Amino acid sequence: MLLQQVVNGLTLGAVYTLVALGFSLVMGILGVLNLAIAELFMIGGYVGLTLVLADYPLPVAVLAAAGVAAVLGVVVEKVAYQPLRRAPPIAPLLSTLGCSVILQTVAVNIWGSDPLQLPPDLLDMRFDLGQASIGLAQVVIIAVAVLLVAILALLVQRSSVGQALRAIAENRDVARLLGVNAGRLTSAAFAISGALAGIAGVLIGLHYAAITPYVGVETGLKAIAVMVIGGTTSIWGVLLAGPLVGLVEVFSVVHGGAAFRDFAVYGLMILVLLLRPQGLLGGRAAGAQRV
Amino acid sequence: MLLSRRSLTLLAAAGVLPVARAQAQAGRLAGREIRIGAIVPSSGPFAEWGRANAATLRMVEEQVNGAGGVEGAKLKLFIYDDAARPAQAANLVRKLADDDKVLAIAGPLTSSACEVAFPVANQAKLPAISQASSKPGTAAANRPWAFRNTIDEAVLMRSALPFLKTTYKVAKAAVIYDAKDANSVSLGTRIMPEMLAEHGIALANAGNLASFNTGDIDVSAQVTALKGLNPDAVVCAADYSQAVTVIREMRRQGFVKPVIGGTPLISSAILRAAPDMPIISTATYYAGQEGEAAKRFTDAVTPVLRRTAGLPNTIEPSMYDAHMYEIVGIYLDAVRKAGITLADADLEADRGRIRGHLEHLTSYNGLSGPIHFNPDGDAVKTYFVVVGQNGRWTEKLRGCSTAGNLTC
Numbered sequence: 001m002l003l004q005q006v007v008n009g010l011t012l013g014a015v016y017t018l019v020a021l022g023f024s025l026v027m028g029i030l031g032v033l034n035l036a037i038a039e040l041f042m043i044g045g046y047v048g049l050t051l052v053l054a055d056y057p058l059p060v061a062v063l064a065a066a067g068v069a070a071v072l073g074v075v076v077e078k079v080a081y082q083p084l085r086r087a088p089p090i091a092p093l094l095s096t097l098g099c100s101v102i103l104q105t106v107a108v109n110i111w112g113s114d115p116l117q118l119p120p121d122l123l124d125m126r127f128d129l130g131q132a133s134i135g136l137a138q139v140v141i142i143a144v145a146v147l148l149v150a151i152l153a154l155l156v157q158r159s160s161v162g163q164a165l166r167a168i169a170e171n172r173d174v175a176r177l178l179g180v181n182a183g184r185l186t187s188a189a190f191a192i193s194g195a196l197a198g199i200a201g202v203l204i205g206l207h208y209a210a211i212t213p214y215v216g217v218e219t220g221l222k223a224i225a226v227m228v229i230g231g232t233t234s235i236w237g238v239l240l241a242g243p244l245v246g247l248v249e250v251f252s253v254v255h256g257g258a259a260f261r262d263f264a265v266y267g268l269m270i271l272v273l274l275l276r277p278q279g280l281l282g283g284r285a286a287g288a289q290r291v
Numbered sequence: 292m293l294l295s296r297r298s299l300t301l302l303a304a305a306g307v308l309p310v311a312r313a314q315a316q317a318g319r320l321a322g323r324e325i326r327i328g329a330i331v332p333s334s335g336p337f338a339e340w341g342r343a344n345a346a347t348l349r350m351v352e353e354q355v356n357g358a359g360g361v362e363g364a365k366l367k368l369f370i371y372d373d374a375a376r377p378a379q380a381a382n383l384v385r386k387l388a389d390d391d392k393v394l395a396i397a398g399p400l401t402s403s404a405c406e407v408a409f410p411v412a413n414q415a416k417l418p419a420i421s422q423a424s425s426k427p428g429t430a431a432a433n434r435p436w437a438f439r440n441t442i443d444e445a446v447l448m449r450s451a452l453p454f455l456k457t458t459y460k461v462a463k464a465a466v467i468y469d470a471k472d473a474n475s476v477s478l479g480t481r482i483m484p485e486m487l488a489e490h491g492i493a494l495a496n497a498g499n500l501a502s503f504n505t506g507d508i509d510v511s512a513q514v515t516a517l518k519g520l521n522p523d524a525v526v527c528a529a530d531y532s533q534a535v536t537v538i539r540e541m542r543r544q545g546f547v548k549p550v551i552g553g554t555p556l557i558s559s560a561i562l563r564a565a566p567d568m569p570i571i572s573t574a575t576y577y578a579g580q581e582g583e584a585a586k587r588f589t590d591a592v593t594p595v596l597r598r599t600a601g602l603p604n605t606i607e608p609s610m611y612d613a614h615m616y617e618i619v620g621i622y623l624d625a626v627r628k629a630g631i632t633l634a635d636a637d638l639e640a641d642r643g644r645i646r647g648h649l650e651h652l653t654s655y656n657g658l659s660g661p662i663h664f665n666p667d668g669d670a671v672k673t674y675f676v677v678v679g680q681n682g683r684w685t686e687k688l689r690g691c692s693t694a695g696n697l698t699c
Contacts, residue, residue, distance in 0.1 A: 001515060004515045005512055005516075008511040011511070012509050015509065105334065108334060109601055112338070112339055113335070113339045113532070114339045114560045115532055115535045115560060117539070117564060126545075133545075135543065204508070208509070208536070208539065209539055209543075210536065210539055210564075212506075212508075212532060214336055214505075218506045218507060218508070219508065249512070250512040251512075253502075253512050254501075254516045255499070257470065257499075257500070257502040258470040258504045258507070262504070
């Protein structure tokens with residue numbers, strides 16, 4: 001049973017890692033906590049599962065979920081971030097919170113409040129690990145989480161887009177003087193973070209074979225905790241913090257119940273903030289290199 | 292929402308709403324309004340239930356007024372959304388009492404909301420009947436104005452547990468519950484452990500009951516722990532939308548066991564979660580229920596729900612739609628029989644007369660038979676032990692929540 005709980009914890013950690021990636025990109029690069037990410041994750045899940053139920057191939061469902069969530073990410077940027085860019089940081093935070101409430105309401109009106117369920121036998125294949133087992137969907141989620149973290153880290157560290165994004169993060173005005181199209185790249189960051197959330201949504205929807213309009217809230221909060229624990233300036237940090245939070249959550253809920261679980265997870269976050277405010281893999285200075 | 296002539300005829304014939312007799316006595320209340328409030332969660336986690344409740348109420352309003360009202364008075368419903376938030380429900384009770392000046396209220400739906408809203412109804416001296424709350428003692432703690440058209444979960448489990456034990460040869464069971472829902476906490480932590488002991492069923496996870504929070508998508512750790520205990524059955528104290536997560540995870544881990552839970556499990560959605568797993572629950576109405584009144588209600592309301600925006604086109608009426616239908620019927624029965632004047636000056640007295648009528652309700656027939664209220668304010672009515680499997684609910688036992696000399 002211990003091994004099975006480890007598998008459960010690592011899978012849950014991969015789920016949080018996937019969602020935290022979306023938060024981390026915009027927070028780490030632009031310093032904005034886009035709370036709508038949690039609902040883009042939910043919308044992505046609905047879009048993907050709706051297409052899977054309509055017999056579209058899985059890659060099409062994943063791409064569509066990423067596309068819809070990316071477009072919505074840009075909408076959030078244009079509506080809730082761009083007009084408030086020079087306002088105090090609390091303003092875009094609250095406006096993205098407003099967007100998340102609207103997105104949840106839209107989902108309830110489109111898909112209803114009942115869980116959208118996939119047939120029970122979809123992706124039902126399991127691999128035996130002796131005393132434990134792991135499902136195909138769990139393997140896919142863990143693999144995709146690692147892959148996406150690596151791709152995003154390389155994108156930010158090595159590509160010209162990443163360099164431009166980091167330049168914006170350092171000093172937006174100087175970056176513009178150097179020829180960086182700050183507006184377009186900010187939109188791109190929101191789009192990429194939305195796409196990542198959308199992919200996470202459809203994969204997680206496939207794993208649990210169901211999704212509800214309220215799935216974003218709890219998962220989103222845990223993903224923010226993962227981002228903070230890993231370090232808001234570090235993409236790789238979520239890959240360490242995700243499984244850590246997943247394991248803490250699994251073992252605390254089994255031995256202490258749901259109330260103790262939240263105490264343990266958010267207690268860990270507070271502890272990390274107290275002992276290492278920059279997070280486990282975060283840089284020491286505010287302008288430290290991201291990734 | 293327009294009802295067909297056939298639907299109107301079916302509903303009138305059902306006899307639950309006192310329309311035909313009302314027409315015969317038209318005149319005494321001509322030109323007046325029967326103002327009744329309703330609190331339903333049209334948004335939030337129980338939006339499906341709330342929206343269906345609202346659609347059912349609109350259907351009733353149209354039917355009653357289409358048939359000439361009650362003794363000449365038109366029915367006017369004030370339907371508000373509390374989003375299943377207790378504070379919002381309490382505010383709405385105050386608004387309905389003071390601003391809308393309603394005679395009585397149908398709702399709120401959840402026990403959590405009732406626990407906060409019923410004291411306000413008591414303070415305002417306004418009759419309120421919940422359509423869904425079944426946490427033990429919720430109405431009893433708020434007498435004399437609080438009522439519930441539901442049966443205490445503890446009463447229902449006294450029939451369901453012996454059925455589970457004998458039918459599925461259950462000697463050991465494990466409990467998992469939603470730690471953020473008042474009714475589920477009561478059922479999972481108090482009622483079921485006591486009942487299991489009472490019926491000689493061992494509680495496999497005594498001292499460490501499994502729990503999760505409303506909205507959790509991952510319950511794999513809890514299910515793995517339950518599976519390790521190898522129980523013969525699982526008690527799932529949660530509403531159906533949360534129970535779906537548990538049941539799907541059980542099936543995913545190959546942990547296929549009978550699942551038993553309270554009335555909030557009854558839904559068509561849960562039947563799709565793991566069609567091969569038997570789900571044992573109790574109900575006072577379920578889609579597919581036999582009986583003339585129930586079938587007529589089902590036939591009339593199902594198409595209405597299915598063409599309502601925001602509801603799935605495959606939806607079936609829930610127990611709580613039936614309860615709402617009965618609650619309005621009971622209030623209209625009071626308007627006819629309790630000397631209600633509907634005059635503005637008599638509002639307080641009329642509310643008192645309705646309360647008196649509810650306390651001594653003797654001749655009202657609901658969808659499953661007569662309905663009375665016991666001294667705790669809970670309904671005395673017929674209930675069923677049902678099993679959900681292979682996509683449908685099947686009635687296995689029938690009982691009555693008898694209290695003293697009140698029977699079904």
